[in-house]
Amino acid sequence: MPKNLVIVESPAKAKTIEKFLGKDYQVMSSFGHIRDLAEKGIGIDFENNYEPQYVVSTDKKKLVSELKKATKDSETIWLASDEDREGEAIAWHLYEELKLKKENTRRIVFHEITKEAILHAIENPRDIDVNLVDAQQARRVLDRIVGFELSPILWRKVRPSLSAGRVQSVAVRLIVEREREINQFSAEANYRVSAVFTSVDVNGKAVELKAELQQRFATKAEAQAFLETCKNAQFSVDNIITKPAKKSPAPPFTTSTLQQEAARKLGFSVAQTMQVAQRLYEAGKITYMRTDSVNLSDLALGTSKAEIISMAGPKYVHIRKFTTKSKGAQEAHEAIRPSYMNAHTVEGTSQEKRLYELIWKRTIASQMADAELEKTSIYISVSGSPLQFVSSGEVIVFDGFLKVYIESTDDDTDAENESLLPAMKNGEKLQSTEIVAQERFSQKPPRYGEASLVRKMEELGIGRPSTYAPTISTIQNRLYVEKGDRTAEKREYNVLKLKAGKITDKIKEENTGAEKSKLFPTDIGTVVNDFLTEYFPEILNYNFTADVEKEFDNIADGDIKWTVAIDKFYKKFHPIVLDTMQNSERQVGERILGVDPASGRQLSVKIGKYGPLAQIGTVEEEEKPVFASLRKEQSIESITLEEALDLFKLPRQVGEFEGKVMTVAIGRFGPYIRHDATFYSLPKTDDPMEVSTERAIEIIEEKREVEKNRIIQTLGENGEIQVLNGRFGPYFTCDKVNYKIFPKGTDPLTLTLERCLELIAAQPEAANKKKPFGRKAAAAKTETKEKPKAKPKAKAKPAAKKK
DNA sequence: CAGTGAGCGAGCTTCCGCTTGACTT
Numbered sequence: 001m002p003k004n005l006v007i008v009e010s011p012a013k014a015k016t017i018e019k020f021l022g023k024d025y026q027v028m029s030s031f032g033h034i035r036d037l038a039e040k041g042i043g044i045d046f047e048n049n050y051e052p053q054y055v056v057s058t059d060k061k062k063l064v065s066e067l068k069k070a071t072k073d074s075e076t077i078w079l080a081s082d083e084d085r086e087g088e089a090i091a092w093h094l095y096e097e098l099k100l101k102k103e104n105t106r107r108i109v110f111h112e113i114t115k116e117a118i119l120h121a122i123e124n125p126r127d128i129d130v131n132l133v134d135a136q137q138a139r140r141v142l143d144r145i146v147g148f149e150l151s152p153i154l155w156r157k158v159r160p161s162l163s164a165g166r167v168q169s170v171a172v173r174l175i176v177e178r179e180r181e182i183n184q185f186s187a188e189a190n191y192r193v194s195a196v197f198t199s200v201d202v203n204g205k206a207v208e209l210k211a212e213l214q215q216r217f218a219t220k221a222e223a224q225a226f227l228e229t230c231k232n233a234q235f236s237v238d239n240i241i242t243k244p245a246k247k248s249p250a251p252p253f254t255t256s257t258l259q260q261e262a263a264r265k266l267g268f269s270v271a272q273t274m275q276v277a278q279r280l281y282e283a284g285k286i287t288y289m290r291t292d293s294v295n296l297s298d299l300a301l302g303t304s305k306a307e308i309i310s311m312a313g314p315k316y317v318h319i320r321k322f323t324t325k326s327k328g329a330q331e332a333h334e335a336i337r338p339s340y341m342n343a344h345t346v347e348g349t350s351q352e353k354r355l356y357e358l359i360w361k362r363t364i365a366s367q368m369a370d371a372e373l374e375k376t377s378i379y380i381s382v383s384g385s386p387l388q389f390v391s392s393g394e395v396i397v398f399d400g401f402l403k404v405y406i407e408s409t410d411d412d413t414d415a416e417n418e419s420l421l422p423a424m425k426n427g428e429k430l431q432s433t434e435i436v437a438q439e440r441f442s443q444k445p446p447r448y449g450e451a452s453l454v455r456k457m458e459e460l461g462i463g464r465p466s467t468y469a470p471t472i473s474t475i476q477n478r479l480y481v482e483k484g485d486r487t488a489e490k491r492e493y494n495v496l497k498l499k500a501g502k503i504t505d506k507i508k509e510e511n512t513g514a515e516k517s518k519l520f521p522t523d524i525g526t527v528v529n530d531f532l533t534e535y536f537p538e539i540l541n542y543n544f545t546a547d548v549e550k551e552f553d554n555i556a557d558g559d560i561k562w563t564v565a566i567d568k569f570y571k572k573f574h575p576i577v578l579d580t581m582q583n584s585e586r587q588v589g590e591r592i593l594g595v596d597p598a599s600g601r602q603l604s605v606k607i608g609k610y611g612p613l614a615q616i617g618t619v620e621e622e623e624k625p626v627f628a629s630l631r632k633e634q635s636i637e638s639i640t641l642e643e644a645l646d647l648f649k650l651p652r653q654v655g656e657f658e659g660k661v662m663t664v665a666i667g668r669f670g671p672y673i674r675h676d677a678t679f680y681s682l683p684k685t686d687d688p689m690e691v692s693t694e695r696a697i698e699i700i701e702e703k704r705e706v707e708k709n710r711i712i713q714t715l716g717e718n719g720e721i722q723v724l725n726g727r728f729g730p731y732f733t734c735d736k737v738n739y740k741i742f743p744k745g746t747d748p749l750t751l752t753l754e755r756c757l758e759l760i761a762a763q764p765e766a767a768n769k770k771k772p773f774g775r776k777a778a779a780a781k782t783e784t785k786e787k788p789k790a791k792p793k794a795k796a797k798p799a800a801k802k803k
Numbered sequence: 804c805a806g807t808g809a810g811c812g813a814g815c816t817t818c819c820g821c822t823t824g825a826c827t828t
Contacts, residue, residue, distance in 0.1 A: 009822060032822025059824085086821055140819075147818020154817085161816045168818085278823085290821090466820055608808045615808080627808050651806095667805030679805055 002026040005074035007067065007094060009081050012282050013113065017080075020115040028070060030081065034060045035093050037140065042148050044141055050563050050570075052141055056097060068098050076104050078122070082332035083109040085556070089136035092128050102127075112297040112334060113287075135555040138562040142166070142548060145570060146539060149577045150532070157580075158528055158587045159607075163478055166545060167463045167471055169532055172480045173540055174456055175448055176521045176529040183638055187441040190216040191223035191496075194438070195389055197235060197380065197430040199422075207422035209430065211380055211391035216440075220494060223437040226385065227498045230435050234383040237428040245373040245394075249365040249401040251294040251322035252335035255465035256458040258289070258359070263451035264408040266354050270450040270469045276355045277336070284339055285346050286359055290465040291333035292458075294322040296363070300334070303341040304367040311364075312403060318369040327461030328549050337363040365405035372398040376421050380430060393421035432498075439494040447518035450483070462545045480525030488514035523612045523636045527589035535580045539573075593641040596648075601625075603644055605636045612636050614644040631666065646689065655693030662696045664688050675700055715753045723748050723756075732756055739763055 004025045008014050011029040018027040035056045037043030045051040056064050071077050077100055079091040091107055094100070106125035110117045143166055150164035193213035201207045217223040253261070258277065262268040268276070277289035296304070301319055308317045324331060338360050346356045374397050380389040396402065448456065454468045463471055475481045488511035497504045521529070533540045541547075548569075555562045590606040593614075601617040610629070617625035628647040630639065651665035651674075660676045671682035673696050680703050682688055686695065712730060715721040723732045723741075730748035732739050739759055741748060 011823075030822080031824090033820070036820090037818090082821085090821065136820090143819045145818085149817095151817035155815095163817045165818045282823090464820065466822080471819085610807060613808065619809080625808085629807090665805075668807095669804055672805060674805080681805090 003075045004078060005070050005076070006078040006080050009087065009090060010288070012284070013288075016113055016284070017118060020118050026070065026074070028067060030067070030090060030094060031060070031063060033057070033086075033090055033093065034064055034067075035097055037144055043144060046570075050141060050566050052137060054093070054096075064097060067094070071098050071100065074104075076106060078125070079105065079107045079128070080109065080121070083111070084330035084332040085132055085136045085139065085552070086330075087332055088129050088132040089140075092130075092133040095128060112299065114297070114299055129556075131558045132556045134562040135552040138555050138565055139548075139552055141562075141566055142569060145566075145573070149574070150536065150539070153577065153581055153584075154528060154531075157531065157584055159524065162524075162528060163474070164528070164532060166539065166548075167457075167467065168475050168478075168480075169529070169540055170460070170462055170542060170544070171453065171457060171471055172475050172521070172525050173529050173533065173542075174453065175475075175481050175519050176526050178445060178448060179521050179526075179637075181445050182447065185444045187444070189439050189441050189493075190218050191220065191437045191494075192216050192440045193223065193226065193389075193435065195435040196433045197389075198433055199424070199428060199430045201422045201424070208433075209378070209391050209422060209424075211378070211389035213387060213389050215387055217437070220439075220496075223496055224503070226387070227435060227437060227496055227503050229385050230382060230432065230498055231501060231503075233385065235380055235389075235430040235432055236383075237378060237424050237426055237430065238381040238388065239379040240376065240424060240426060241379075242374060242376045244397075245375050247371040247373065247400075247402070249320075249368060249370075249405065250362065250407045251320075252296055252337055252363050252366045253359060254292050254294060254324075254326075254335060255290050255468060256292070256326075256454050258336055259454050259468065260451040261358060261362070261408060262355060263449060265358060266351075268351075268355070270454060270472050272351075273355065274469045276349075276351045279348070280346070280352055280356055280359075283346075283348070285343070285348075285352075285356060286339060287335070287337050288333045289336050291331075291336060292324060292326060292329040292465050293331040293333055294324055294335045295331065296322075296337060296366075297334055300337055300341065300363070301367065304364055307341045308364060308368055312368075316368050316400065316403065318400075319367055322366065326458050327546055330464075335363075361405040365401040368401035368404070369398070371396060371400040371402045378421060378424055391421060395420050435498040437496040441491070441493070441512070444513065447486075447515055447520065449518050453519060460542050460545065461549060462542075475525075478524075479522050480528060481519050481521055483517055484520050485517065486513060486515040488512060521635075523589060523607055523630075526635070526637055527587050527607060530589075531584075531587045535584060536576065589636050591636055593639070593644055596645065603641060605630065605639055605644060607636070614639075614647050616648065629666070632670075650688060652689075654691055654696045657693075657697050657700065662693070662700075664691055664696070673699060712748045713751070715751070715756060721753065721756050723751055732759075734760060 002024050004021075006014075006017065006021065006025055006027045007030055008017060008027065009030055009032055011031065014027040014029040018025065021027065035054045038053045038055045043053045043055075045053060077098075079094055081087040081090040081094075087109075095105060106122075107128050108121040108125050110121040147163065147165040150169075151162065154162040154164055193216075195211050195213070197209045197211060199207055199209065213226075217226065250257070255274075259268075259270045259273050262273040263270070274289065277286065280286045281289050305317050305319060322335075336359060338356070341360075341364065344357070344360060345353060347353075348356070374395045376393045376395070378391045380391070382388070446452075450472050453472065454463075457463045457468065457471075476483065490509050491512050492507050492509055495506045495508055497506070529540075538544060551560070551565050554560045555565060588606040588608075590604055592602060592604045594603055595601065596603045596616045599616060601621070601623075603614065603616050604618075605612065605614045607613075608627070612630040612635070614628050614630060615625045617623060619625060626648065628650075630636070630647065634643065651663045654662045654664050654673070656662065657675060663674045664682070665672060665674065666688060667679075669681070671686070671688040673680040673682060673691070675696075680700050682691065682699065686699070691699075710725050712723040712725060715723065715732075721732055721734045723730060726738075730741055732741060732748075732751070734756070739756075740763065741751065741759065
């Protein structure tokens with residue numbers, strides 16, 4: 001039995017360390033925190049100076065008893081959790097829960113996983129830092145108080161099962177406020193003038209030069225006047241300025257920057273990035289993926305340098321030490337980097353390969369030389385006008401890090417092809433081939449995507465690397481926010497063109513405002529946000545986390561007791577909770593849009609039992625109100641009176657077919673046509689308000705055609721087996737259970753009754769799936785999948801249901 | 804798969820951070 005037991009947080013780490021330490025050491029993992037505040041109730045004893053009630057998490061019970069057993073057999077126990085606030089608390093919880101003794105317990109920390117670093121740590125043990133532990137307890141208790149006192153208010157005043165918290169509520173606020181900025185935005189137009197000049201270069205060759213006027217015109221008249229001036233103007237090179245420029249590489253990846261780049265370059269969702277990174281980490285290919293540090297170990301710097309030299313030569317090396325600038329960073333780990341810099345790629349799925357290569361390039365590039373550029377600007381004067389055109393070009397003199405990696409930006413709209421300019425002389429005369437004044441509109445602020453929301457949260461110091469992805473899921477699961485697309489709208493713009501001495505004036509059309517996979521606030525999200533910001537402005541303040549972090553630092557420094565800090569907060573916060581619970585109205589987000597011209601009754605929108613609705617009339621009136629649901633893409637905040645009135649025009653009869661009426665309406669699953677008790681979904685491209693009789697018949701016939709082709713063949717005496725065409729290809733059904741056909745590629749027409757029975761026998765699970773797991777079980781399943789905390793309750797429920 | 808919108812009110816829901824598992828769609 002080894003004399004020493006080392007406990008770290010992650011099993012992958014444990015495995016590596018065990019190799020370094022040899023036979024005398026056993027290394028185990030705690031899998032993060034082993035205990036937490038009691039899940040039932042608030043888990044804090046307010047009568048007893050905020051005493052936290054800690055409970056070993058159900059999924060950790062077995063682990064804790066194993067750890068306990070291992071400690072009994074060891075002479076010395078080494079607590080080697082991370083060096084930050086949470087890591088210190090993990091060490092303390094282990095100490096408490098495993099009932100360790102001070103004499104044979106050591107607290108150690110190391111910053112990189114190398115033999116030297118670990119041996120050095122073992123030679124320099126210390127005690128558990130109680131102040132740092134207390135800072136974590138304050139953090140934990142504060143979050144519990146905020147979350148568990150605010151959420152019930154929402155259950156009462158808005159809707160059951162909602163949630164609020166220090167992090168998630170602010171994340172939602174960012175999205176709601178951005179949406180308002182967009183709604184209130186009005187595009188301003190101005191005129192941008194560009195020109196194409198020709199000349200002869202120093203070698204006598206004809207060259208072309210594109211240039212842009214430095215000034216923009218606010219009105220069409222001004223642009224027109226300028227073009228008039230240009231009609232008879234002389235153009236000449238006024239000045240040529242060439243200056244050197246530099247570009248430096250970005251620092252290595254943190255969790256947040258990895259999520260952003262993977263979203264931009266690979267199109268990964270935040271959760272996807274983390275899953276793929278986790279697999280790379282577990283396979284030993286990269287360092288830990290939840291980190292806020294941009295620091296690289298000396299080992300990594302050394303191997304990077306060697307790699308760059310062999311790849312590109314010594315002049316491409318530039319070793320850099322990056323420092324973190326994000327708020328509240330705790331830097332318990334290294335930056336995210338390849339474990340071995342000489343591995344340019346890895347084996348694995350294509351996602352793993354692509355993410356790995358991204359990490360490798362970013363890491364290598366961070367240690368490479370700056371790129372050197374030469375920027376040239378040619379200024380062109382216009383006779384009869386003080387204004388100047390400018391043509392700019394950029395030449396890469398030395399590529400440096402650009403050899404391997406170019407960082408993306410969210411708005412790469414200005415990616416003009418800046419290139420080499422022709423050689424010119426001062427005073428040179430130019431001919432203009434055309435000069436165009438084009439109307440340009442200012443851009444709406446962009447909506448957040450998952451990754452850009454993470455970036456903003458990191459900037460505000462809200463949330464941690466381990467919680468970015470879960471928080472993004474939570475606010476979507478609560479239906480505060482949803483991911484969606486906006487199709488482009490057409491917009492007209494004006495183009496004035498001067499060519500061959502003539503000015504033409506044309507209207508052109510452009511697409512604008514298309515967005516993909518962005519975060520939109522829902523009506524519930526907006527109502528909850530407005531309610532919370534009104535009653536709890538302090539919690540919803542963007543600086544709240546930063547402010548409490550300062551207080552946690554004071555606790556960690558020993559300047560204030562954690563219970564005193566919490567008491568200060570609670571004495572302010574709790575009375576507002578009580579007051580809000582008592583005195584605030586129920587929140588339905590009602591907006592009165594105006595009057596229905598047909599009836600003269602009030603038209604309003606609000607959140608109803610089944611979602612947002614429009615309502616004509618009020619309950620106080622004698623005549624009952626009339627209701628209509630809002631459409632999916634509409635919101636209470638932005639719907640207009642006209643749009644709301646349109647909702648009452650459905651259901652609408654669109655004529656007859658085969659002697660039966662056809663009705664168009666919008667249901668739970670979108671617009672549909674109803675005919676002879678059958679439903680036909682309307683394709684997205686059809687507007688339910690516009691569908692004609694002919695078009696409706698067409699849709700019905702199309703669906704019938706698909707239905708007809710659905711059945712490939714029928715087998716069995718009474719046709720109990722049907723071979724069908726489904727969304728995922730052919731399958732067959734027997735007794736209301738669906739079965740796969742294999743091997744893949746089997747021609748469904750060759751299937752016989754015997755073969756089908758064989759296939760049924762080969763997939764007995766298919767039959768079992770349906771019965772014990774009903775709809776509820778399926779729902780519970782997705783629930784637990786969405787939030788990693790598997791709740792035993794959710795699993796127990798369906799089990800109890802089946803008899 | 805597709806009509807809902809009054810109110811009785813059982814018992815339930817919820818936070819943030821640290822870490823991975825396991826078993827059917």
